[in-house]
Amino acid sequence: MELLTPSGKPLEQLEIFQKRMLKQILSLPTRCPDPAVYILTGILPVEAQIHIKTLTFFNNVYHQSEESTMKKLARRQMTVCSEASNSWFININKLLRLYNLNEANTYLANPTKKTQWITLIKSAVMKYWSTKINPVLSKEEEEEEEAAHKEKYTVGQKDSAEDKLA
Numbered sequence: 001m002e003l004l005t006p007s008g009k010p011l012e013q014l015e016i017f018q019k020r021m022l023k024q025i026l027s028l029p030t031r032c033p034d035p036a037v038y039i040l041t042g043i044l045p046v047e048a049q050i051h052i053k054t055l056t057f058f059n060n061v062y063h064q065s066e067e068s069t070m071k072k073l074a075r076r077q078m079t080v081c082s083e084a085s086n087s088w089f090i091n092i093n094k095l096l097r098l099y100n101l102n103e104a105n106t107y108l109a110n111p112t113k114k115t116q117w118i119t120l121i122k123s124a125v126m127k128y129w130s131t132k133i134n135p136v137l138s139k140e141e142e143e144e145e146e147a148a149h150k151e152k153y154t155v156g157q158k159d160s161a162e163d164k165l166a
Helices: 009-025 034-041 046-062 069-080 088-098 104-109 114-133 135-152 160-165
Strands: none
Touching: 009 034, 009 046, 034 114, 046 069, 046 088, 046 104, 046 114, 069 088, 069 104, 088 104
8 A cells, every 4th residue: 555655756756747747738838836837727736636545545444344454454553553654554644644634543433424534635635735835825815814803803893792782
């Protein structure tokens, strides 16, 4: 299963190939910034797409019966292996932490529906990579949300419920 999650040089080669192909399809110069390509196309980097597929596969593992070899292996690997291990299941835990999701043991104990899981991981991955690809835009969005929140609750301003009571 470790083959399903490329890292290092193979992942880098896939990223380079994807960016080169997207730039050719869009007729962009090779010197065009990579974030611009991702923003224009709305396509996630290869690494993010692999993470989504990996976490989706993990969903298939934790939906298996308790007697299945794969689920038993998952539970064993989670308890026995250290964080330094190259175990696929430890890698899953690292991915879950990267995207601010619960630990793998939580999902093994309480499986979520596949549709909910896919929605959850896609939104988490999209949120993470949108801030990584375009941190300036993400910071502006956060500031806009903060300003809207402050406008809604300014000091000294009566809430509509307070108006009714007065």
